[in-house]
Amino acid sequence: MTLYTPLGGLPFPQPTDTADLPLHLRSLAEGIDSRTVLRYPTAADRDAAITTPAAGMVAWLTTPGTLSYYTGSAWVAMGAWNAYTPAWTAETTNPAIGNGTLTGKYALVGKVCHFSALVTFGSTTAYGSGAYSLGLPVRAGALGGLPPFPGVAMSGGGRGVISCQPTAATNATTFTLWGPGSASSSKIEQLGSGGLFGSAWVSGSLIRVSGTYEVA
Structure with a gap:
């Protein structure tokens, strides 16, 4: 045998x-x-x-x-940039990119993932309803869901720095967006269909996020 x-x-x-x-x-x-x-x-x-x-x-x-x-x-x-399309969802009604663009890239080096995601709003983009979430390219590991990701967003009210947080400490597949929801307050809020600085998204608005995390 x-x-x-x-x-x-x-x-x-x-x-x-x-x-x-x-x-x-x-x-x-x-x-x-x-x-x-x-x-x-x-x-x-x-x-x-x-x-x-x-x-x-x-x-x-x-x-x-x-x-x-x-x-x-x-x-x-391994170690090369791979294209991916981030999932884009909202709490109440999911948005639709229409003639805008929703793109992303990621690179895996061992258990580490580097990624970048970009949402560019078009004239037929539907903004949905509620707070936004964007998808990670690879499921996060036990520590991968802890670090925040920096980013920048631009709406009809201007451009601002945002911070993005994985939706779970373990096995996260998406992250939420946090930034200035009002032009008159320094308090950050979870961003979504309401726009940035209290101003709605318009054609040409964008959300750009990049970060590094541990994969599962």
Whole structure:
């Protein structure tokens, strides 16, 4: 009966197994193959070769020249900027970007995620109702939900510095926006459909946030 090494789970035969050296060598080679840094010309070649990837697999792509690893649900380029579309929601009625833009980028380095998100309001953007939340590119870990993220926002009332807070200390997937809700008070409020400095959002308004956190 074939046994497996305690650390890597690699197969090795027992004296009672049928003497079949090519078969045993193939089983060992296949076990090692999935644990090495795999090499492919492009992401399409990688996906065609690895139809059922396992979490932790690592592959080098000649184009664009990056290492990627499989998180368990998707391949992510390590240390390179990846595009993502932040989820944009509100407490009562969700907004809709319309002809505005909703973009983001993120880079993973080990368990650390650097990200930047930008909302640019257009003439057909629907502002929704209630306080806003924006989505993180990767779920935060136990400490990832603690640090705030700095940002800037601009409405019809002008431009102001904002601070954004993950919605949970652990496993956060979104963050809320906090800033000057009134032009006459220094108190910060949770920002949403009401705009900034007490002035409504208009076409050309923006919300820009960037930050760093620990991923799950």
